[in-house]
Amino acid sequence: MENLCGYAQDDLAVPLLTEAAIAGEPVDLRALNDHAAAWCAEVNAAVHSEICAVPDERLVEERTVLKALPSLRLEIGAGSVRRKVDSLSCIRYGSARYSVPQRLVGATVAAVVDHGALILLEPATGVIVAEHELVGPGEVSILDDHYDGPRPAPSRGPRPKTQAEKQFCALGPEAEQFLVGAAAIGNTRLKSEIDTLLGLGAAHGEQALVDALRRAVAFRRFRAADVRSILDAGTGTPQPRPAGDALVLDLPSAPTRSLDAYKIAGTSTDGTAS
Structure with missing residues (x-):
């Protein structure tokens, strides 16, 4: 059971909550349940490493030996x-x-x-x-x-305290998104990694560091080693872009005629000329 909970957390909960934290959008219980149902359908349709079978297919076989529960079972759910x-x-x-x-x-x-x-x-x-x-x-x-009016929107951004954190957040929204994503994945070495990132900025330049942070956030890489690799790769790396709108052209129409017009006259049915 503990292994199952850990698998669900790493494969379902952490990516979903990380995406929501970076986007700054709350995730309600209904959306979480919808994602969990889709995730269960996906993993139950694949071969399980322990039983070496597809869970959905194995359940169909196991139903033949399942029995009805006792009639005096415990009541499930809370009443009024x-x-x-x-x-x-x-x-x-x-x-x-x-x-x-x-x-x-x-x-x-x-x-x-x-x-x-x-x-x-x-x-x-x-x-x-x-x-x-x-x-x-x-x-x-x-x-x-x-109540009388809406609540003020809570501030979900990082709250820098140390001088290094304030200096890092001063780089702009890319730095704040990087910190939010790093906290969402459970990075416990943020203090030392911020110092490393500031050192990379001093070595490569502030704008290069900001561009590397933007790329790290886009590809969900929230560690100082990832930013270092992006800076080492330089500016010649591919820059993915979302797909554009469909190109619609009004093409000119040309007159057409039947293929019978191209039939060679005097040709017999066996393909020889008459």
């Missing part, structure tokens, strides 16, 4: 529970916080889980007052409609 709305217009469920309209501060609401969503209702009327996607323990799901 009551929660009191606190002064922040939130309730706690599953060690997470969910917002409700401010008019319900101090009141009690019913919480029901339905298909991956948390539905909050007024117990007396059964009216739905809020609906959230389930989030993990310690996380918060806040809807701006429940």
Whole structure:
């Protein structure tokens, strides 16, 4: 089980969250579930290294020996529970916080889980007052409609503290994207690698370092050794570009005639001239 969790984390979670961190876009639970379903379909259709068989095909064979579960099995899933709305217009469920309209501060609401969503209702009327996607323990799901106005957008950029970090971030957005990507892949040597990168900038020039960082971010390479390799390769490396628009031309039309017009007269059916 631990090996499976590690495989899913390295092959599914880390690339997906790295892409989201670089793009600066949040990834909601529904999108994660869609990517996980597609990933499961891909790996279950390939030969497994341990059983030397395709899991989807092996499951079809194993179904013939599977038996029905006992009728007195444990109930799966949580039923309706009551929660009191606190002064922040939130309730706690599953060690997470969910917002409700401010008019319900101090009141009690019913919480029901339905298909991956948390539905909050007024117990007396059964009216739905809020609906959230389930989030993990310690996380918060806040809807701006429940408050007077929208929350200010959080700053997800790096916060330099040391002089070396401030000098590196002063290189521009390429340096900040590089730091975000390095943190997303779990690079624990950022402090020493920033010093290495600044040394590369002093040796090759600031603009060359910025160009190398831009290329490293484009190819998802977030270590100082990768930037060094890009600088060593020089400026003659290929520069991939996205595909352009389709070229549509109005070509002139030419008159055509039947192939019978090119038939040689006086030729018999056996191909000899008459």
